[in-house]
Amino acid sequence: MSTEFEIRGLKATIEGKEILKGIDLKIQGGEIHAIMGPNGTGKSTLASALMGHPKYEVTDGEVTLNGEDVLEMEVDERARAGLFLAMQYPSEITGVTNADFLRSAINARRGEGNEISLIKFIRLMEGKMKELEMDPEFMHRYLNEGFSGGEKKRNEILQMMMLEPKLVILDEIDSGLDIDALKIVAAGVNAMRSEERGFLVITHYQRLLNYIKPDFVHVMMQGRIVKSGGPELAERLEAEGYDWVKEELGIVDETVQQA
Amino acid sequence: MSTPTTSFGREAAAALSRSKNEPAWLIAWREEAGELAAKLELPKPEKMPLTRWTLDQYGTDRPSKTVSSAADLPAAIAELLPEDTQGALIVQHNSSVVFTRLSEELKAKGVVLTSLEEAARAHEKLVREHLMTAYKKDEHKLAAVHAALWNGGVFLYVPRNVDIEFPVQALLFADDADATFMPHVLIVADTNSRVSFVEQAAAELNAGEGRTLLHNAAVEIFAKSGAHVRYAAVHHMDAGVVDVSYRRAVLDNDARVEWIVGDLHNGNTLTDTNSVLQGNGSASDSKIICVGTGSQRISLTTRAQHIGKSSESDMVTRAVMKDEATSIINGITKIEHGSTKANGQQTEKVLMLSPKARGDANPILLIDEDDVKAGHAASVGQVNADQVHYLMSRGISRKEAERLIIHGFLDPVVSEIPLAGLREQLHRILERKLG
Numbered sequence: 175m176s177t178e179f180e181i182r183g184l185k186a187t188i189e190g191k192e193i194l195k196g197i198d199l200k201i202q203g204g205e206i207h208a209i210m211g212p213n214g215t216g217k218s219t220l221a222s223a224l225m226g227h228p229k230y231e232v233t234d235g236e237v238t239l240n241g242e243d244v245l246e247m248e249v250d251e252r253a254r255a256g257l258f259l260a261m262q263y264p265s266e267i268t269g270v271t272n273a274d275f276l277r278s279a280i281n282a283r284r285g286e287g288n289e290i291s292l293i294k295f296i297r298l299m300e301g302k303m304k305e306l307e308m309d310p311e312f313m314h315r316y317l318n319e320g321f322s323g324g325e326k327k328r329n330e331i332l333q334m335m336m337l338e339p340k341l342v343i344l345d346e347i348d349s350g351l352d353i354d355a356l357k358i359v360a361a362g363v364n365a366m367r368s369e370e371r372g373f374l375v376i377t378h379y380q381r382l383l384n385y386i387k388p389d390f391v392h393v394m395m396q397g398r399i400v401k402s403g404g405p406e407l408a409e410r411l412e413a414e415g416y417d418w419v420k421e422e423l424g425i426v427d428e429t430v431q432q433a
Numbered sequence: 434m435s436t437p438t439t440s441f442g443r444e445a446a447a448a449l450s451r452s453k454n455e456p457a458w459l460i461a462w463r464e465e466a467g468e469l470a471a472k473l474e475l476p477k478p479e480k481m482p483l484t485r486w487t488l489d490q491y492g493t494d495r496p497s498k499t500v501s502s503a504a505d506l507p508a509a510i511a512e513l514l515p516e517d518t519q520g521a522l523i524v525q526h527n528s529s530v531v532f533t534r535l536s537e538e539l540k541a542k543g544v545v546l547t548s549l550e551e552a553a554r555a556h557e558k559l560v561r562e563h564l565m566t567a568y569k570k571d572e573h574k575l576a577a578v579h580a581a582l583w584n585g586g587v588f589l590y591v592p593r594n595v596d597i598e599f600p601v602q603a604l605l606f607a608d609d610a611d612a613t614f615m616p617h618v619l620i621v622a623d624t625n626s627r628v629s630f631v632e633q634a635a636a637e638l639n640a641g642e643g644r645t646l647l648h649n650a651a652v653e654i655f656a657k658s659g660a661h662v663r664y665a666a667v668h669h670m671d672a673g674v675v676d677v678s679y680r681r682a683v684l685d686n687d688a689r690v691e692w693i694v695g696d697l698h699n700g701n702t703l704t705d706t707n708s709v710l711q712g713n714g715s716a717s718d719s720k721i722i723c724v725g726t727g728s729q730r731i732s733l734t735t736r737a738q739h740i741g742k743s744s745e746s747d748m749v750t751r752a753v754m755k756d757e758a759t760s761i762i763n764g765i766t767k768i769e770h771g772s773t774k775a776n777g778q779q780t781e782k783v784l785m786l787s788p789k790a791r792g793d794a795n796p797i798l799l800i801d802e803d804d805v806k807a808g809h810a811a812s813v814g815q816v817n818a819d820q821v822h823y824l825m826s827r828g829i830s831r832k833e834a835e836r837l838i839i840h841g842f843l844d845p846v847v848s849e850i851p852l853a854g855l856r857e858q859l860h861r862i863l864e865r866k867l868g
């Protein structure tokens with residue numbers, strides 16, 4: 175079944191302050207959508223609100239994944255329904271090894287009585303780590319603890335590859351990655367491209383989009399998508415910055431801070 | 434009922450010692466301890482008054498039957514022995530040691546493993562030179578009572594240059610609320626020797642309401658020059674037991690002692706784990722976990738006393754407090770004048786799982802020397818919401834996410850336990866306590 179993900183009129187607040195001011199976006203399986211935009215315009219907030227982070231309160235709008243109401247679901251239910259967010263700042267968790275964590279996550283979606291065997295799991299994890307050129311020792315390291323910025327990002331992609339979600343949100347997956355790592359991570363993402371899977375890629379740089387080719391590019395300002403286009407839009411933003419967009423739309427302060 | 438102990442003193446201590454046919458030196462030694470017990474005050478642990486603790490139910494001497502093979506040990510004891518027990522083993526059941534196993538190979542190398550009672554006869558010199566010289570019988574009432582009444586016990590001597598490959602295991606078990614249960618573990622690790630020791634203190638009293646047993650125990654380790662001793666302890670006794678455990682290590686030049694302690698007892702707990710870094714270049718490392726449940730009161734102190742130059746200590750305590758449990762976690766790094774280039778570090782972390790639980794972390798640095806390094810970190814907090822969110826965002830339920838985080842909090846200590854079987858057991862104890 176091909177995936178269909180739809181956001182309609184999504185508004186969200188944090189500590190009473192409205193950050194998302196009505197987002198509309200439709201992602202079909204097989205599509206890659208990129209979101210770009212200056213700092214502080216609500217990109218990570220959109221990602222977090224979709225995933226259900228408790229700090230963000232959704233005040234209006236609808237989100238559906240294959241017809242199911244996402245906003246009704248608890249965070250873990252969203253994940254099991256197929257949502258995945260590679261976070262801009264993943265948490266570090268002492269004492270929980272990467273392997274134990276991922277096995278719990280896989281078994282949570284497989285359900286009781288249908289757990290993956292240990293040997294199968296280890297083979298799967300080793301295989302994916304190899305694709306991402308990760309040192310096997312990362313299997314037994316505590317989750318993200320002491321990982322470098324780039325290692326954390328690679329570990330997020332490892333999780334994506336093992337959990338096989340339907341809708342993947344990548345929040346600045348390219349930050350902290352050196353150029354070789356960027357290629358490896360992009361190859362991992364591209365290998366996951368399929369009719370069943372949609373992608374929402376948040377980035378500041380065209381560079382990532384050279385490797386992960388988007389079908390659509392959206393610009394976010396003031397907590398809204400203010401402009402959408404094809405890959406050429408990202409190229410123009412890279413070359414010229416955001417001033418021309420602001421001028422075109424009559425925006426002075428692009429952050430969500432304005433009244 | 435337990436012995437009424439208000440009358441306990443010089444006479445009672447000597448009479449008991451005599452009735453057990455102890456050597457003359459020990460009778461006199463106990464007599465002195467009995468006298469101290471009658472006049473000394475209870476210790477005064479930081480912010481934890483002991484006045485309402487039941488600390489006077491000493492019980493009576495009730496030795497258990499010795500067995501000649503591990504297969505003949507009572508089922509309750511056998512169940513507690515990890516399957517991978519292939520090394521040396523000693524078992525105390527209530528007031529006496531009932532089983533000892535030491536390979537011929539180790540015996541031939543001069544290793545001694547016996548009950549301390551036996552060692553007081555057979556190895557008088559070594560015992561007298563060390564017994565309660567690190568934990569002195571006149572420190573306070575509990576120390577004096579322990580000196581007067583310790584029973585069974587463990588004596589381990591590791592000769593110079595001997596390296597014992599498998600951990601030596603001691604199981605200290607009580608199932609009789611009327612029996613005196615006061616084991617003393619005495620380890621003398623001679624020059625350049627190596628040994629890992631694993632102690633398990635367990636009690637299944639099945640006693641009625643209001644019955645209590647005082648487990649008034651002590652551990653003394655003497656690590657001679659260049660010796661390495663790793664001491665792991667797991668305590669999980671019934672709520673009816675009060676656990677008093679004083680642990681001391683004295684380190685000569687370049688000696689190293691590691692403490693790995695699971696204070697997972699279910700009743701009131703007073704433990705004090707102390708390394709005296711006497712020698713130059715000596716080092717100690719203490720890792721302690723604790724889980725408080727119900728209405729438990731817990732006083733947990735780790736100490737490092739630096740005397741030798743370039744001595745190093747690291748102390749980590751992690752405690753999880755549930756229900757209405759109260760814990761006071763003290764870390765004391767003392768660097769004496771002259772202990773130049775010493776380095777003492779400590780961290781105490783408390784994870785609170787209930788609004789009614791109490792946890793208090795007190796890092797204390799006492800430094801009388803300029804040319805040293807010392808550091809501390811302490812925190813008391815709840816399960817981190819962002820961590821829970823992160824795990825849930827991968828499909829893990831809230832309950833499972835919290836379980837992973839809480840167990841993970843303790844893992845840096847659990848994973849250090851040197852016996853795989855005991856590690857498994859520890860996981861089961863944690864599952865039970867953390868629910």
Ligand SMILES: Nc1ncnc2c1ncn2[C@@H]1O[C@H](COP(=O)(O)OP(=O)(O)OP(=O)(O)O)[C@@H](O)[C@H]1O
Binds near residue numbers: 218429
């Ligand atoms: N926890 C919070 N408390 C208060 N304000 C917040 C919080 N999280 C986000 N904001 C505010 O919401 C606005 C949008 O932040 P968001 O992180 O979504 O921006 P972004 O577009 O992802 O920026 P960047 O490109 O720098 O990652 C910012 O003004 C930010 O300060």
Ligand SMILES: [Mg+2]
Binds near residue numbers: 217218219262345
């Ligand atoms: Mg962001």
